[in-house]
Amino acid sequence: MSFLPAIRQLTLTSYRNYQHLVIDLQTRPVVLTGHNGAGKSNVLEALSLLTPGRGLRQAKLNEISCVSQPTRGWVVSAAVENNGGVNTVGTSYEADKSQRRVIRINENTKRDHSALLDLFSMIWLTPHMDSLFLESSSERRRFFDRLVYAHYPSHADYLTEYQNLMRERLRVLQDHGHQHPWLNGLEQQMAEHAVAIASARRQHLKELSPFFLDDPLFPIAHIEIIGDVEHALQDAPALKVEEGLQNIWAQQRQHDYYSGMTNTGPHRSDFIVHNKLSGLTAIQSSTGEQKILLLSILIAQANWQKNNQGSAPILLLDEVAAHLDPARRDRLFNHLINLESQFWLTGTDSDSFDGLRDLAQFFLIEKGLVKTSNL
Template sequence: MVKINKIHFNNFRNFTNYEILFEKKINILFGENGCGKTNILEGISLNSKGRGLRNSSISNLIKKKEHNFLIKNNLEINNNFFDIEILTENKNDKLKKIIRVNNDSSKDSIDILNQYISFLIFVPEMERLFQASPSYRRNFIDRLIFSSKNNYNSLINKYKKFLLERIKILQKNIIDNDWLNQIEKDISLLGLEIYQLRHSQINFINNNLKILKKDHNFQFNLTLQIKDEFFNADLSFEEYLSYLFNSRSHDKQFGGAKIGPHKSDILAIINNDFDASLLSTGQQKTIVLMILLAQCNYLVNYKKINPILLLDEIGSHLDSYNREILLDMINRFEIQFFLTGTDKNLFSFVSTNAQFYNITDL
């Protein structure tokens, strides 16, 4: 099991000095609006690569009028204990997030941490996942890929960088053809890899939902699909490259690239009949919880990864179906949960092995 036993915030968001001990598997953080519940989940999420649950700029993470933050965690991984420090460093007027594992910030020790630590996240905006823009849905699927493949972000970043580079070359008066051909090869390789990873991720979800259906009476029959004019499961590198070549004049004129995984959408088909955008927000929450349950099953049983679940404002909008999925997730897996809500009573249905924390802004 991967478990956070203790966390201490110093000059992080609204906290000057705030420490919490987490002894149980299920941790319920409740309190008034603005007391810092989401900030705590965000602080926990910073243990993995990137800028955390809100994808916020680093400067916004630091308490107003302060210069740096420090988060100290005590992390337990399969009965081994690690002291993890997350802090900011100001270098050449640029803020950087640094992680230290037992006082060591070498790549090797961070790699070990990344290998074990994985978060699955619910934020309230996800109740509109299927009414939001395609980029929001792509990010949602990308986060799920990232939960078992922690170098996935750098793949996406490289892909975006090469797309920009290609446009710069195309818009020059004199074009360096060798350079352009090379960039298009790189884009095709990376684009194909992203397509394939998303395609596999969606298959994992669909397959795990089928497995779970055997002992779970889901309200909906759910199938995820990639919607993309260009992608099919047999798409080859050569085809990709020639499409890019043929869209040069279009891309030069309009910028970006006409084709590629940055254009995909993710559809959720309900009962083989209609799109999830037609569902109510509470029902969309059901779909997101079903996907998280399936992803948990995939990670725990097939990848041997024990994710930590960060479920923000999960307490509201929970009808009996949503409660059932959440309880199934809690009962089925030996993993740590952090749930937030404004009122303790919203969680009265979670009776076993839960600890309640009344968060107060000190």
């Protein structure tokens, strides 16, 4: 059985605790085990940089270079197999040369990082995300907006451009006062972007909902968006909502100037997740239940992608298995196998992965060295 897309080879150079690492892989699930600090999460982070964005740790590019060779920058490259064959993708950062990382696909440099999404996509769950429901709304927006990118790749550009327009409006307010004619044009463009962003979020979450599994161990998550623009789109056509936003921003110019920020818009929206089985919100649930809700959401997203785009994303699940009870762990493995894309799991204890003994390829990591493990 082939699990596609799949990483077939991974090479890291001067990447965190790896001076040089090459791993050859088959199109099967991957399990990385090793002690704390061995380098398991570093491997998943390196993989996550093969998609647009800042990877699963949101790290600064210059933090990643191996400390023993800090001026050399770093390189991640991989051979990725999908239905169309094998492609070589890579990303690198050269210290002092630029503030951006470079993306290469089959040796061609790509300015547009979203070109990677034409080949494959990836989603992940890390221990850091255990606090997703307790943190500030910006973390939740980042998480849910990433799900939306897979559906609307332009969503990422709209978000960036909307941020730029908001900054520009505040600059004009500061430099030229609240009656400057440029403000009308900026607010009109902001309104167009805001409505596109809010509509994409609404549409994606609506399409996602039938893809939740009918499994009491992984309950359905109902995701509610709390946001003025998303809410207005329930009852009014997009053009009316744009007009309404322009009016609000025109009236709020002085207030926004004094507070140094735009006080209304989809950059302030939040997401509330309800467990449909218990009726409780994620915040009211235990840490373990919150993790399970996140897994339910990621599995629904992966099934949506499989159904709509032909293949599921590669899943990177860092330290997930050890925190589940044995029944849920086995059920999780089943759900992941049914996606038919490669998934990567990590843990300190190889016993948690007994259910994958015949299927997965196991690697033992010790202080930056990776060995095939016979378990």
